[in-house]
Amino acid sequence: MQKLEQLYEGKAKKVFKTDDPKLYIVDYKDDATAFNGEKKGTIASKGVVNNKMSAIIFKQLEERGVPTHLVKLLSDRETLVKAVRILPLEVIIRNVAAGSFSQRYGVEEGTELAKTVLEFSYKNDALGDPLINDDHILALRLATQEQLDTVRKYAFMVNDFLKEFFLKSDLRLIDFKIEFGECDGEIILADEISPDTCRLWDVHTGEKMDKDRFRRDLGNVEETYREVLKRVEEHQ
Numbered sequence: 001m002q003k004l005e006q007l008y009e010g011k012a013k014k015v016f017k018t019d020d021p022k023l024y025i026v027d028y029k030d031d032a033t034a035f036n037g038e039k040k041g042t043i044a045s046k047g048v049v050n051n052k053m054s055a056i057i058f059k060q061l062e063e064r065g066v067p068t069h070l071v072k073l074l075s076d077r078e079t080l081v082k083a084v085r086i087l088p089l090e091v092i093i094r095n096v097a098a099g100s101f102s103q104r105y106g107v108e109e110g111t112e113l114a115k116t117v118l119e120f121s122y123k124n125d126a127l128g129d130p131l132i133n134d135d136h137i138l139a140l141r142l143a144t145q146e147q148l149d150t151v152r153k154y155a156f157m158v159n160d161f162l163k164e165f166f167l168k169s170d171l172r173l174i175d176f177k178i179e180f181g182e183c184d185g186e187i188i189l190a191d192e193i194s195p196d197t198c199r200l201w202d203v204h205t206g207e208k209m210d211k212d213r214f215r216r217d218l219g220n221v222e223e224t225y226r227e228v229l230k231r232v233e234e235h236q
């Protein structure tokens with residue numbers, strides 16, 4: 001499968017057309033940004049880690065009944081995916097308080113939540129990806145009620161799978177962000193699942209094993225990404 005014209009370049013990935021209009025090639029970069037692009041850097045080999053890790057996870061999710069865009073891992077940085085129209089929503093699941101949730105509600109990071117939280121952000125860089133609720137989404141016609149119901153169902157299935165999946169690698173899943181796309185009228189999981197999009201804390205030491213090392217200048221960023229992939233490959 002050949003890469004043709006570049007369709008889109010995002011902060012962490014490029015998307016290319018192929019000779020099949022129903023298939024795209026995603027190419028993962030080492031570029032890293034945080035705080036809506038204000039902080040910029042590179043994390044060597046991040047693209048390889050995120051590409052390989054997403055492929056491992058998406059394959060297992062498919063086997064467990066969550067439809068995904070994954071077709072085939074092509075190389076260290078490239079994956080063949082189904083062409084979708086991405087819903088302009090970031091779907092966030094929180095098992096433990098951290099990040100913007102802790103800031104917004106004044107709760108210490110690491111606090112166990114009485115209930116798993118599903119949160120939506122409106123994917124819109126110009127607005128800074130604001131928090132949005134179901135009524136806002138319907139009012140703005142960003143998705144239909146039926147699509148929201150499907151997204152919610154799949155998001156919790158992903159959470160149930162990922163908690164167990166990462167625990168096998170001694171990683172505690174604090175929270176994560178996923179995105180969905182529309183393909184032939186169906187909602188399928190798209191984008192990536194990686195240390196860029198999950199908070200993962202070492203079960204024994206509590207050490208942060210994710211992009212917060214970059215966001216917060218905690219050091220050992222590259223080493224941590226490589227370590228997460230190594231653990232996941234060993235315990236998948």
Ligand code: TMP
Nearest residue numbers: 098099100101175176177196197198199
């Ligand atoms: P937050 O606490 O900063 O809102 O982040 C929640 C989760 O979403 C966390 O696992 C990191 C992930 N995330 C992204 O994948 N992309 C983003 O742009 C942001 C802000 C968070």
